[in-house]
Amino acid sequence: MSFREKLESRVKAIDSLLCVGLDPHESELFPHDDNTAKTDDLITPEARCDAAFTFCKTLVDVTLPYAACYKPNAAFFEALGDGGTKVLRRLCQDVIPPDIPILLDAKRGDIGSTAVAYAVACYDHIGADAVTLSPLMGWDSIQPFVSGKYAGKGAFLLCKTSNPTSEELLACQLASSSSSSTKNETVYERIAKLVGETWASNASSALLGLVVGATDPLAMQKARKAAGPNVWILAPGVGAQGGDLMDACQAGLSPSGSGMLVPVSRGISRAENPAEMAKTLVEEIRQAAEKVREASASSSGNSKDASAVSIIQPYQEDFIKFSLSEGVLRFGSFVLKSGRTSPYFFNAGLFASGAALFHLGNAYASAIMASSELRDSTGVTFDVIVGPAYKGISLGAVVCSSLFSNHGVDAGFAYNRKEAKDHGEGGQLVGASLDGKRVLVVDDVITAGTAIRESHEMLLSVGAKPVGVVIALDRAEKRSLDDPVSAVQAVSRDLGLPVLSIVNLPQLQAFLTKSSEFSEEILQKVVAYRSEYGV
Secondary structure (H helix, E strand, O other), rough: OOOHHHHHHHHHHHOOEEEEEEOOOOOOOOOOOOOOOOOOOOHHHHHHHHHHHHHHHHHHHHHHOOOOEEEHHHHHHHOOOHHHHHHHHHHHHHOOOOOEEEEEEEEEEEHHHHHHHHHHHHHHHHOOEEEOOOOOOOHHOOOOOOOOOOOOEEEEEEEEEEHHHHHOOOOOEEOOOOOHHOOOOOOOHHHHHHHHHHHHHHHHOOOOEEEEOOHHHHHHHHHHHHOOOOOOOOOOOOOOOOHHHHHHHHHOOOOOOOOOEEOHHHHOOOOOOHHHHHHHHHHHHHHHHHHHHHHHHHHHOOOOOOOOOOOHHHHHHHHHHHHHHHEEEEEEEOOOOOOEEEEEOOOHHHHHHHHHHHHHHHHHHHHHHHOOOOOOOOOOOOOEEEOOOHHHHHHOOOOOOOHHHHOOOOOOOEEEEEEEEEEOOOOEEEEOOOOEEEEEEEOOOOOHHHHHHHHHHHHOOOOOEEEEEEEEEEOOOEEEOOOEEHHHHHHHHHHHOOEEEEEEHHHHHHHHHOOOOOHHHHHHHHHHHHHHHHH
């Protein structure tokens, strides 16, 4: 039976996507506290190996009803010395039942005879069904693990890992080609696309999957989109590393509510009752999968379905919470200028203290740096930030400051006067020179878009090149029932510019879905409003 067949059969048999990690940390084998004398030097290699075997076997025994897959981490066994490999082989060949797939977390990455030797060690010597690999040396480093006599095996390729510094390489943008499909493509998106297209066809009998950290739901969502619905994802980072299970499932599961393994090791092994913890995790994954299936079914043929839940990033959640604490964002019943009764109201003018402006600037800067439209392989795609008078002036200043202090981006700053000055330096513009410069405009909201259009005309008149607009909140609603586009969409279309926001209406809904502080009634009012007026 191939790895794919074994995995899919096991997932279906027990209705679980939980992958139990087997990581025999030294601290768990021989726990001690600061008040206990450390006797590590007195523990023999044989005792360490025996403890590792007992630790892993016990974990396997109590999690058997819940594990879709087991994932031993080769490093912890190798660290035990000669006996560690024997322990790993014994677990894989004698302890874990043959109908449960084994994914060896080895992260190998080499070519030629070295890669072949690694494959022999992982499959023939250890007894694994699949391995984790680094794909940065290309198909040559993957082929030996999924071809020839190993054509029925599996490989999960490091795509966007859960460690924070993965951004330094895997999130780098590749040089754009003339093809719009590769514009602003990151390294991890290219890996996902290769796995979903070219490499999958090269290894049609094997299962090629991706390793994408649950700590970055947005990257998970993009990787899933690039790879397609049929690629399996391994999503480490839930639990000890801080990844949110629901967010990860919403971003990474296929429309059928499957296609993703959630590996958990310390979260289970260090629990007071590992079996109960595994059972709880399986139930939580099932609930998330059911939500994904429901959203997929209800949105079939309707890409604007209001029941679909958007991904919300940590900086966006923090911004919403802070806006609520400042009274900037309120939920209730509010009659808007348009005559609509909205379940929420946003007044950016209430960001009226040093602390508030500090948080506001950080949120704008985070949104800018998270945007593929405003970054490329060389850095940001703007030279100067312009804040239109009057609200935009303070916004532009704090955003420039936050970009520099938090991200090392030193952009120019300028603003306009409502009326041109006829003395002193004169003119309508103050601050950095705009002639020939790429300009990013910041504002709070776009209601009709008049102020942004006027700013655009003014920038063009002085030789500037507008490259985008960033606002705090996108209400993402139709201008009228007869007009299917929003004010933001109209501005983007008419000016040919990307318009980005810190948060939007779908993300407010996502926040309410996760939050326990607001009633179901408030959530349903937002869903209903979005269903009637959303774009």
